[in-house]
Every structure is written in C-alpha cells, then in structure tokens.
Amino acid sequence: MFSATCVAPVNMALVKYWGKRNEELILPINDSVSMTLDANEMCAKTTITASESFKQNRMWLNGEVVTFEENARLMRCLAGVQRLALANGAHKFSLSWKLHIASYNNFPTAAGLASSAAGYACLVYTLARLYELPLNEELTTVARQGSGSACRSLYGGFVHWRRGSSADGSDSIAVPLAPASHWPNMHMLILVVNDARKKTGSTRGMQLGVSTSSLIQHRAKEVVPRRVKELMAAIESRDFQAFAEITIKESNQLHAICLDTYPPCVYMNDVSHAIVNFVHDYNETVGSLQAAYTFDAGPNACIYVLAENVPRLLAAIQLAFPNDAQQSVEYLMGIPVPPVELKNGLRDASIGHVNPNNMLKYIIHTKIGEGPHQLSDDKSLLIDGFPLPK
Amino acid sequence: MFSATCVAPVNMALVKYWGKRNEELILPINDSVSMTLDANEMCAKTTITASESFKQNRMWLNGEVVTFEENARLMRCLAGVQRLALANGAHKFSLSWKLHIASYNNFPTAAGLASSAAGYACLVYTLARLYELPLNEELTTVARQGSGSACRSLYGGFVHWRRGSSADGSDSIAVPLAPASHWPNMHMLILVVNDARKKTGSTRGMQLGVSTSSLIQHRAKEVVPRRVKELMAAIESRDFQAFAEITIKESNQLHAICLDTYPPCVYMNDVSHAIVNFVHDYNETVGSLQAAYTFDAGPNACIYVLAENVPRLLAAIQLAFPNDAQQSVEYLMGIPVPPVELKNGLRDASIGHVNPNNMLKYIIHTKIGEGPHQLSDDKSLLIDGFPLPK
Numbered sequence: 001m002f003s004a005t006c007v008a009p010v011n012m013a014l015v016k017y018w019g020k021r022n023e024e025l026i027l028p029i030n031d032s033v034s035m036t037l038d039a040n041e042m043c044a045k046t047t048i049t050a051s052e053s054f055k056q057n058r059m060w061l062n063g064e065v066v067t068f069e070e071n072a073r074l075m076r077c078l079a080g081v082q083r084l085a086l087a088n089g090a091h092k093f094s095l096s097w098k099l100h101i102a103s104y105n106n107f108p109t110a111a112g113l114a115s116s117a118a119g120y121a122c123l124v125y126t127l128a129r130l131y132e133l134p135l136n137e138e139l140t141t142v143a144r145q146g147s148g149s150a151c152r153s154l155y156g157g158f159v160h161w162r163r164g165s166s167a168d169g170s171d172s173i174a175v176p177l178a179p180a181s182h183w184p185n186m187h188m189l190i191l192v193v194n195d196a197r198k199k200t201g202s203t204r205g206m207q208l209g210v211s212t213s214s215l216i217q218h219r220a221k222e223v224v225p226r227r228v229k230e231l232m233a234a235i236e237s238r239d240f241q242a243f244a245e246i247t248i249k250e251s252n253q254l255h256a257i258c259l260d261t262y263p264p265c266v267y268m269n270d271v272s273h274a275i276v277n278f279v280h281d282y283n284e285t286v287g288s289l290q291a292a293y294t295f296d297a298g299p300n301a302c303i304y305v306l307a308e309n310v311p312r313l314l315a316a317i318q319l320a321f322p323n324d325a326q327q328s329v330e331y332l333m334g335i336p337v338p339p340v341e342l343k344n345g346l347r348d349a350s351i352g353h354v355n356p357n358n359m360l361k362y363i364i365h366t367k368i369g370e371g372p373h374q375l376s377d378d379k380s381l382l383i384d385g386f387p388l389p390k
Numbered sequence: 391m392f393s394a395t396c397v398a399p400v401n402m403a404l405v406k407y408w409g410k411r412n413e414e415l416i417l418p419i420n421d422s423v424s425m426t427l428d429a430n431e432m433c434a435k436t437t438i439t440a441s442e443s444f445k446q447n448r449m450w451l452n453g454e455v456v457t458f459e460e461n462a463r464l465m466r467c468l469a470g471v472q473r474l475a476l477a478n479g480a481h482k483f484s485l486s487w488k489l490h491i492a493s494y495n496n497f498p499t500a501a502g503l504a505s506s507a508a509g510y511a512c513l514v515y516t517l518a519r520l521y522e523l524p525l526n527e528e529l530t531t532v533a534r535q536g537s538g539s540a541c542r543s544l545y546g547g548f549v550h551w552r553r554g555s556s557a558d559g560s561d562s563i564a565v566p567l568a569p570a571s572h573w574p575n576m577h578m579l580i581l582v583v584n585d586a587r588k589k590t591g592s593t594r595g596m597q598l599g600v601s602t603s604s605l606i607q608h609r610a611k612e613v614v615p616r617r618v619k620e621l622m623a624a625i626e627s628r629d630f631q632a633f634a635e636i637t638i639k640e641s642n643q644l645h646a647i648c649l650d651t652y653p654p655c656v657y658m659n660d661v662s663h664a665i666v667n668f669v670h671d672y673n674e675t676v677g678s679l680q681a682a683y684t685f686d687a688g689p690n691a692c693i694y695v696l697a698e699n700v701p702r703l704l705a706a707i708q709l710a711f712p713n714d715a716q717q718s719v720e721y722l723m724g725i726p727v728p729p730v731e732l733k734n735g736l737r738d739a740s741i742g743h744v745n746p747n748n749m750l751k752y753i754i755h756t757k758i759g760e761g762p763h764q765l766s767d768d769k770s771l772l773i774d775g776f777p778l779p780k
Contacts, residue, residue, distance in 0.1 A: 256650035
C-alpha cells in the first residue's frame with residue numbers, strides 16, 4: 001500500500017479565462033494570468049492511497065461519496081497521470097492497482113470561490129507524488145483537463161496559462177511567471193457577498209458566450225494578448241498602478257462578455273457593484289490606485305491590495321459596509337489586521353456612501369502564496385485506505 | 391405676435407446609439423434604429439411665441455425658468471432652425487424677434503425615461519412650424535444637435551438614424567423606415583423600477599465608453615451594421631421573432647459596453663436583471679419570443695409585445711412582480727388591458743420565480759405612434775407670450 005497527502009492553493013485570475021475552443025480537452029480561446037493565494041487561508045487537501053487489495057477506484061469529497069468512475073473529468077486526470085507514469089517508468093507499484101481518494105476544501109463552498117481549480121490541482125499533484133512524477137509542463141496539461149484554471153494552481157506566485165495552438169492541447173500549458181517572493185507584500189481582501197439568485201454555471205456560461213457573443217472573439221484575439229503583455233511587465237516591475245488598472249478592466253470585460261451572451265449571464269449583483277463604486281471612490285480619495293477588484297463567476301469581490309495599505313482599506317470597507325458582526329472572528333477571517341484610525345478626508349469620503357447593513361457575509365484576508373506541496377503521512381485523510389471518521 | 395404649439399413623441403432605441411465621434415455636433419459612431427411611441431401616453435408639448443416686443447429669449451421647462459442663452463444645445467437648435475429659415479426665406483416675421491418658449495413633459499421625469507429626445511424634437515419641430523419650414527432631413531440634423539436621439543423623434547413608426555460620414559454632420563440624418571400603420575399592433579409595457587443609486591449621465595457614459603472601452607469600436611464597426619440590416623428586414627416582414635432577438639441582444643450589448651468602460655457605468659440593477667430573467671423564462675414557457683426587453687441608461691425595462699399578447703404577459707408580470715398597488719390606476723397606466731386568466735402551465739412557471747413585493751414602481755402600457763404634430767392655438771402653454779398659471 002502506497003499513499004500521498006498534499007495541499008494545493010486557490011488561484012485568482014487577473015487576465016481572465018473565459019471561453020473554450022475545445023470542450024473536451026478544455027482548451028481556452030485566450031491566455032490567462034493568475035495569482036496563487038496562500039494555502040494557509042484557502043486550500044484543497046487530498047490523500048490518495050493505492051493498494052493491490054482495493055477492488056475499485058473510490059473517492060470522497062468533503063466527506064461525501066463521489067461516483068469517480070462516472071466522472072469524465074476525474075477519469076481523464078487519472079488516465080493522464082497514469083500515461084505519464086507509464087512513459088516515465090519509475091513508479092513503485094503497478095498501474096492496475098486501484099485508488100482510494102479523499103479530498104477536502106478548507107474554505108466554505110458557500111463562498112462561491114472557485115474550489116475546482118484547487119481541487120483538481122491537488123488531485124493531479126497528489127497523483128504525481130504517488131507515481132513519483134515531476135511537476136512539469138505535461139502535468140499542467142493533465143490538471144487543465146480536470147478544470148481549466150486548475151493548471152494555474154500547480155505553481156505559486158504569478159502564473160501564465162498559454163492558450164497554445166496545437167489541436168491535442170499539448171502546448172496549452174501553465175508556466176510560472178514570478179514566484180511569490182517576487183512581490184511578497186501582494187495581499188488580498190475577499191469580500192463574500194450574500195446572494196440568492198439562480199446563476200448559469202461557468203462551464204455553460206462560457207459555452208453560451210463563445211456561441212452567441214459578438215464581442216468575445218475580438219476580446220480573445222485583440223484585447224487579451226495586449227493585456228497579458230502589459231500585465232507581465234507590471235508584475236516584472238512591481239508596478240501596482242498598472243497592475244490594478246489591467247486587473248479592474250479585465251474583470252469588467254469578463255462580465256461585459258457575459259452580459260453580451262444570449263441569454264445574458266449575470267454574476268455580479270447590486271452589492272458587487274456597490275463594492276466597485278466603493279473601490280473607485282476609495283482610490284480617488286487616496287489619490288492613487290491602492291485597491292484593485294476582480295470578480296469571477298459570482299458576486300464576491302477579490303480586492304488586490306499591498307500589505308501596507310490593508311489596514312486603511314479594511315477600515316474604510318468597515319465604514320462603507322457596516323455589519324452587525326463586524327468585529328467577530330467569523331466575519332473577519334484569515335491574516336490578522338492591526339486596527340487603524342482613518343484620517344478625516346478618507347473617513348468623510350467613505351461615510352459619504354454608507355451602504356445598508358449586512359451586505360457582506362464575511363471578509364477573508366489572504367496573500368500571494370506558494371504552489372502545492374506534499375505533507376507527511378501523519379496528515380493523511382485516509383486510514384488503511386478509508387476516510388477518517390469526521 | 392406669432393405662436394405655434396406642438397407635441398412630439400418619445401422614441402425607444404432598438405439598435406442602440408452609444409458613443410459620439412464628434413461631441414459638439416453630436417455625430418454618432420454607429421447607426422441606430424428606434425420605434426416612436428404613441429404621444430397619447432408620453433410626449434413633450436411646446437409652445438413658442440415670437441414677438442417684436444420681447445426683450446430677450448426666455449424659456450420655461452415644466453414650469454421652471456431655463457437660462458436659455460447659456461444653454462449651448464438650445465442655442466444651437468435655435469440657430470440651426472433660423473439658418474434654415476433664412477435660406478428658405480418664407481418666414482412671416484423677422485428672425486431678430488425674440489422668442490418665449492414653454493415646454494412640458496406629460497410623463498413623470500422620475501420615470502428615468504429619456505425626456506430629452508421628445509423635448510428637443512418638440513422644440514425644433516415647433517420652431518419649424520413657427521418659421522414655416524418643412525420637416526425634412528436638414529431639420530433632423532438640427533434636432534440631433536440638441537440631443538442625438540431627438541432626430542429620431544421627428545418621425546413616427548420605425549426610424550433609422552444614419553451615422554453619416556461627413557465632418558460637418560450634414561449626412562447624419564434620421565429617415566423614416568416604416569410608418570406606425572405598418573405594424574400597428576406593436577405595443578410596449580414599460581416597467582418603471584425603484585432605484586436610488588448614483589449613476590453616470592449618458593453623455594459622460596458615452597464619452598468614457600469611446601475613450602476607454604476596448605470593445606466599443608468593434609461593436610460600432612462590425613456588429614451594428616449587420617444588426618441594422620437584420621432589424622430592417624425583420625421590421626419589413628413583421629417578423630417578431632427576429633425583431634425580439636435583435637432587440638434583446640442590442641440592449642445587452644449596450645450594457646456590456648458600459649460595463650467595459652473605465653470606470654464602469656452600470657445602469658441596470660438587480661430588479662432589471664430579475665425582469666430580464668422573467669422575460670427569458672416567459673418566452674421559454676410560451677414556446678416563442680413574445681416579449682423583448684430593452685434598457686436605456688437607467689434601470690427601467692421597455693418590453694416590446696404584440697397587442698394580442700399583452701393581457702397574458704401583463705398577467706404573468708403581475709404574478710412574478712407582486713405589488714401592493716397592483717390594481718390602482720396609478721400603478722397601471724396608459725392603454726387599458728382586459729384582465730385574463732393565466733393557464734396552469736404559465737401560472738406555475740411564473741409562480742416558480744415570484745419576486746419580493748414592490749420591486750416595480752408602476753407600469754405604462756403604450757404602443758407604436760406617429761411623429762410630432764401641431765395643435766390649435768387654444769392649446770397654447772403661453773398667454774400673450776407668458777406661461778399659463780399652473
């Protein structure tokens with residue numbers, strides 16, 4: 001019996017992935033760039049055990065049984081890693097041995113934060129450890145086939161997912177742009193928003209976008225390549241002003257494309273737009289871009305902000321978005337923030353647009369982080385190949 | 391003393407005008423197509439009196455004094471009509487005589503429905519009657535310089551505003567596509583929505599869009615020309631299915647461009663999007679496109695619907711958007727609608743998505759209508775050149 005336990009981080013897109021040119025292989029119509037978030041705040045954790053005695057592949061996700069063999073994406077990831085293992089030849093046990101897999105996300109799924117990227121990255125990374133495969137370009141093409149953005153969660157810091165051009169997807173790979181240590185004070189506040197509306201899933205939203213939006217191809221061909229180049233330069237030179245403007249514009253363009261879809265896909269709500277207004281007002285008040293929002297396929301805001309500016313921004317958010325639970329540990333999660341007194345101008349500016357109470361569910365403070373890593377066997381989620389009792 | 395009193399209708403864009411290539415002359419970056427609404431439900435009404443004894447030009451809008459001489463757009467319209475009058479030579483009195491102008495909108499400005507189009511169309515049309523000028527292409531170029539979409543309110547039925555290409559704007563004209571009698575059963579329900587957010591005015595929104603959106607030029611050059619052609623064909627053949635799809639897509643693309651603007655301009659709110667969802671659900675339930683929404687620079691929905699489908703659609707709206715004032719004449723305005731019992735399937739489908747109470751402020755039922763016309767002198771808003779007492 002062999003076993004490996006790993007954690008993998010969440011990543012947040014700066015230049016957005018939206019639209020596939022091949023649904024099965026998950027090949028995107030444009031490049032994307034992301035930042036990996038610290039796994040201490042949010043991560044997926046996976047244990048995989050292989051045993052000659054197992055009768056079938058089995059999986060438990062957050063304690064619930066997953067019908068592994070019927071899930072095409074899971075099967076594709078497993079087959080992909082096993083193909084690499086076969087070519088590599090270094091594995092210590094037969095590829096015919098069945099696997100038991102347990103996986104957990106350490107952050108509330110209710111947050112609507114993309115858990116599939118971390119989850120598939122963790123699955124593929126753990127399989128690679130189990131079969132003693134290196135982390136390389138080929139492995140990112142396997143993770144990509146679980147969930148597109150999962151390929152970006154295989155590296156820390158800033159990551160570039162190149163769309164590639166070959167039909168088999170072999171050049172649609174993730175590559176690290178800069179490690180977390182390059183811009184270690186890059187932090188993030190995640191504002192989790194209450195929302196009850198039905199929404200189109202991102203897979204379906206992308207399909208509809210590609211087939212009906214009359215703007216999406218122009219975006220993919222003309223806009224994104226320029227922005228990727230500009231963002232890479234901004235990251236290279238740690239230019240937060242340029243970084244913030246590109247990030248904000250990219251987020252808004254993603255949602256513009258969603259609105260241009262037929263029927264339209266709407267992921268942001270009035271609270272999301274209140275946050276957008278707040279960020280633009282805040283930046284104007286402080287006289288430079290200190291906060292940069294980005295929204296994925298949901299209403300929650302992820303706000304990039306340098307560590308030294310977090311206390312002031314958070315204080316202004318607390319003023320503009322009052323909450324009954326403002327001081328509780330359940331409301332303010334993640335890296336602790338020292339309290340700060342807002343200066344008059346900023347206080348007045350924030351107070352100018354106080355929103356109704358309790359628009360936010362909670363806030364997570366996190367930062368740039370490293371890629372996946374393996375844990376020691378005592379951190380296993382399986383004992384003798386079966387899930388730990390909860 | 392000479393006097394003329396006229397009314398002019400509101401028009402609602404199908405292919406949207408968004409973005410100018412010349413701010414001063416109000417020259418658009420793309421063609422637009424609109425439908426003129428019945429002046430019985432909503433109109434601007436204007437009286438203009440010219441007298442040798444008047445010392446200065448004066449104006450009253452909805453009973454309030456307007457500083458006419460300081461308003462560049464008003465002055466441009468006056469100068470434009472006087473230039474045509476000079477060339478025409480038929481006017482009965484000297485162009486040096488000063489004017490007194492009174493104008494009213496017969497619909498609540500709180501509705502957020504573009505009043506400027508009807509207002510400027512009425513001003514220019516009334517000036518033309520006063521100076522005995524014909525309604526022609528040249529006159530539309532004058533109205534355009536008051537408010538771009540005003541040029542479309544000079545005609546009834548369906549109207550095409552051609553962007554033109556000359557630098558002086560002489561070929562940026564409105565032309566009638568089809569009279570109201572061509573498609574007389576084309577009706578509209580206007581759903582007026584409660585909203586309190588601050589918004590960017592449409593003039594500023596367009597400027598920002600042209601200077602910052604990386605999608606707007608593609609829209610203007612590649613998307614709009616195709617849609618204008620398709621919409622003209624749909625109108626010609628009274629094809630409501632094609633008409634509805636183009637109308638919906640155009641509305642959503644306008645708001646997509648607004649979202650792609652930096653900083654983003656957001657005019658629709660959660661209630662607007664609830665209406666969008668309702669319309670798509672409704673069309674799916676009835677099995678064809680019977681309702682087509684369009685939104686301008688505000689949260690209110692204008693829903694195109696054929697007369698025979700109004701009762702059923704309205705009943706479904708009343709179910710999906712319950713209102714405490716549901717049956718009052720202040721809530722349901724305009725053309726009366728016979729009550730109808732919804733069949734089970736539709737009732738169930740609507741009840742599936744009942745929204746919270748009182749999301750709508752009121753509903754106006756109107757239809758396609760004629761262009762401006764002159765009223766008899768006993769309908770004047772001025773007596774001896776001064777406003778009637780309220």
